[in-house]
Amino acid sequence: MKFSLILILTVCSLTTYAQRRISLYYDSAWALNSKAQASYFRNAWIDTTYYVFLGPVLDYYVEGKLAMQGKYVAGKKSGTFTFYYLNGEKKIQGDFQDNQMVGIWNYFYPDGIPKQSIAYTDNDFKVLSYHDKGGTQKVKDGNGLWEGFYFSHTIKDTIHITGNVKNGFKDGWWVYFDDSGIRLYEEKYKDGKFKSGKTYTSSGAVTGKINTPLGKKVLMPHSISYTERFVYAPNVIKNEYPYLKFLPDEVKQYFDQNWKKCDKDKATYYRITNEVNAESTSGNITDFWMNDNIYRKGRYINGKKKGYFVYYHESGNTKSEGRYSNDKRVGAWKYYYEDGSPWQNVYYEKGQRYVDQYWNEQGKLKVDLGSGEYEDIYEYNSITLREIGSFTEYQKDGIWKGYTQEGELYFEERYKNGELLQAHSFDEEGNKIPYQKKIEYAAPSDGLDAFYKFVEKEMKYPTYTRQKYIQGKVLIKVVVDKNGKLLEAKAISSPHQVLSEEAVSVVKKYNKWKSGKEMGKPVQMFFIIPLTYDLSGSPASTFN
Structure with missing residues (x-):
């Protein structure tokens, strides 16, 4: 005792x-x-x-x-x-x-x-009652169509669920979608009892069976x-919570002005992360200027910006703030001068940029409700340009000009109601170079149809991946120089290495490319080619 x-x-x-x-x-x-x-x-x-x-x-x-x-x-x-x-x-x-x-x-x-x-x-679980956001009762006394959602730790995204209930129990097919509406998996029930299930690829092909329901x-x-x-987030280190011994030690990564990794003495920015997640592409990230002031704060999902971001000037004042979706700016963004005063309010929609308000450096409102005189300074091909022009109801109008830091005219454009009517830039001798689009993307020189025919003829479905029922989309990064020569073709995303190798070999065989152009001038440019292997038919290819 x-x-x-x-x-x-x-x-x-x-x-x-x-x-x-x-x-x-x-x-x-x-x-x-x-x-x-x-x-x-x-x-x-x-x-x-x-x-x-x-x-x-x-x-x-x-x-x-x-x-x-x-x-x-x-x-x-x-x-x-x-x-x-x-x-x-x-x-x-x-x-x-x-x-x-x-x-x-x-x-x-x-x-x-x-x-x-x-x-x-x-x-x-049993659904007893459910009202949608509009107040309509969709499930009453355990009967009706139910909708719900949950956050998936696996794909780091919100999963939407929809299915019928009968006397509270699941009945029929229950379908699970990701945030973009892509079907991920389905489960079949009869009076609450699980019968079968299946999973899908992003292209909609069935990839396997579900033996155990999510419940x-x-x-x-x-x-x-x-x-x-x-x-824990990628940047969390043991110093912040010393009593949590499982947290990893600090790793500091340095980047140059183009966000390429470099040594400390050549760095413009740095990022504090940890030894486990040093190469992570997901999670909340805080990046810093070399003077230890914050450069930006935001969240990445699989290497792409998503959600609310804030950028800061090197002085510490806010530079810009707004939201990203799939690495692209969306909705309302606010921009500020170095001293913290407002610079411009911009709205992004369907890839277009609309200036709602703009203040000059003296604090005078020059553009309001999308109309007025506008001026911007930005980096373009390692050149600092000053662009001047006018908006009318959110559309470019009249003559727009761009000048170098030395005051030399770099380009001149004429618009009407947002439509580019005439434009030219200048070469080193001052000769005009006309163009119809600011950016002309590199592409197959004989057109997409010829490229598609070539791919359909040359692309084979590897035996190993066919036997293992491996299918999906291979994304190929293609780099074409200013002379139209293929410099690089490599897979950046793929269901399997064998499919990557086959897809890359086909693209490398194709030798008819045209260079991209910016303001009429040939430039080196990269783009992405998706090649899809689909066991439901012959290999399909698309081009973006």
Whole structure:
């Protein structure tokens, strides 16, 4: 009896020693991040030996508003958990038992209107009621068409779900789409019982079968699953959370003005990441000027910018801010001068750029509601150009001119209602070089039809990938110099190396290319060719 008591006391002492009251900071995706990148933070007790949460847990928005409250018992979720919107309205509420969602969970819209009621069973869930955003009841008494979504840790994107319920149970086909509407997988049910399932490629071809349904795990709040796994952003280092021993050490990467990696003495920027994620292309990123001021903050998904970004001048003042989608600027962007005063407000839509407002350096509003006199300074082919012209109702109008830093006329263009009527640039001797488009892309010189015929004739489906049922799209980066010579062809994305090698060999065989042009002048240019291998028919090719 005495020995048992001593043993218990010893264990309690060790457990107490491993506990720590902490504050953890999370980015917008609920990945552990630095305080500067935080969208949320958590106050909780943690066992720093086993890395589990203990006791009450409180999550907050960075603004200080409560985001979630719940409790852990011996590292497992227990009792009622409540989630809140930033405006204070209840978002989700339900119970956990032994780490599992149990009973009825209620979900709400930001205005407090009920969204849905879900009953969680051992391995799945039943939909009791569901209202869409417009207030229409789509599921009543467990019958109707249900729509939901969850965040996928695998593809780092939001997955949309749609399917019918009958008496609360899943019935018929349930379909899962990504954010762009591409079908990923399907599950078939009969009165709540899983019958079959299949997965798809981005081109819509079936790639395999699903033997185990996704079940109720898809509705686990994203913040719970990420924080419990201690998922951390690429830039997080051990110095920021010294009690989290699993975090990697710091790695500092240096880049030149063109964002190519270089030595420190040649660098314009640097990025702090860690030894594990030094080459990562996903996650929240903060880049710095060499004077340690922030250059930009934002999020990358598979190497492409997505969501809200902020850029800064070397002085530390904001330079621009707005959103990206698939690496392209979209929606409203604001730009600022070095001193922080407004420069221009621009709207991006369907690849077009519309200037809504523009202020000159003296602070005078020169363009308003898309009309007025405009001036811009930018880098073009390693040359600093000053462009001057006028907008009328968001469209270029009249004569537009571009000058070098030395004041020499570089180009002249004439527009009417946004349409380019006449344009020319100048060579080194001052001779005019006419052009109809600012950019003419490099392409097959005999046209796309001839290129397609060549590819269809030469491209073979490798035996190995055919036998293994490997198919999909190979993206080939093609570089053509200013003389129309092919400099490079390499695969940048592919379902398999064997398909990459075959596709690249076909492109290299083709020897009829024309160079790209910018303002009428031949330049070296790269572009992407997608070649698709599809087992449902003959290899198909497309060209972008």
